[in-house]
Amino acid sequence: MESDLKNITSFVGQSYGPWSVLSIKTIVGKGLSLSSSMDIVKDISVEKSENTNWVLKGFTSNLRYTNRPEKIVLDQQPSVLGKPENTFAAFIPIKKNAEWWLLTQDERRKIMAENSKHIEIGTKYLSAISRQLFHSRDIGEEFDFLTWFEFSPNNRERFDELIFLLRKTEEWKYVEREVDVRLKKK
Numbered sequence: 221m222e223s224d225l226k227n228i229t230s231f232v233g234q235s236y237g238p239w240s241v242l243s244i245k246t247i248v249g250k251g252l253s254l255s256s257s258m259d260i261v262k263d264i265s266v267e268k269s270e271n272t273n274w275v276l277k278g279f280t281s282n283l284r285y286t287n288r289p290e291k292i293v294l295d296q297q298p299s300v301l302g303k304p305e306n307t308f309a310a311f312i313p314i315k316k317n318a319e320w321w322l323l324t325q326d327e328r329r330k331i332m333a334e335n336s337k338h339i340e341i342g343t344k345y346l347s348a349i350s351r352q353l354f355h356s357r358d359i360g361e362e363f364d365f366l367t368w369f370e371f372s373p374n375n376r377e378r379f380d381e382l383i384f385l386l387r388k389t390e391e392w393k394y395v396e397r398e399v400d401v402r403l404k405k406k
């Protein structure tokens with residue numbers, strides 16, 4: 221059956237593409253195979269082949285957890301992707317466990333926002349890091365989310381600091397698979 225999902229982005233690990241892969245680190249769960257480069261294509265039809273190491277797909281969507289006051293703050297510094305100075309990137313696919321998905325929306329919001337301060341912590345890094353969240357769970361992918369971040373060489377340590385803080389939170393106790401891919405623009 222042909223899918224009518226149009227808004228799909230494919231992250232393709234292969235031997236060519238605009239991003240060089242600097243490292244692929246398995247944080248928890250099953251890793252991803254090595255790949256020297258990565259391409260990002262707005263195309264659902266890309267399939268895994270002998271020329272690709274992996275193809276991960278996701279779509280951008282509406283907000284699920286952000287409340288109005290948080291959105292007002294986030295909107296003051298909209299993320300712009302593709303800035304020429306942002307020559308470094310992180311691609312971090314994430315899968316949360318069954319326990320997380322059995323929670324209700326309000327319980328998840330409490331863990332993520334109130335207890336873990338994901339949005340509050342993240343907001344502090346908006347001036348240094350551009351970001352885009354892609355959802356994958358609803359299209360039957362192996363990860364639930366594909367997260368993409370761009371930053372300048374000067375802000376590499378700030379990104380490491382941010383991800384260190386987030387991984388210590390209650391929210392991350394529900395992460396059962398996470399792979400941290402670092403990249404550099406060619």
Ligand code: HEM
Nearest residue numbers: 283284285286312314339342343345346349351365367383
């Ligand atoms: C750069 C600063 C960051 C900001 C401002 C930020 C902000 C947010 C916001 C507002 C949401 C909720 C979206 C919604 O309402 O549905 C969200 C979701 C998410 N963020 Fe971040 N974030 C940042 C960094 C990160 C980092 C470094 C990671 C690590 C990979 C990450 C992973 C995620 C994931 C996986 C979700 C989806 C969670 C879920 O729906 O269960 N974020 N982020």
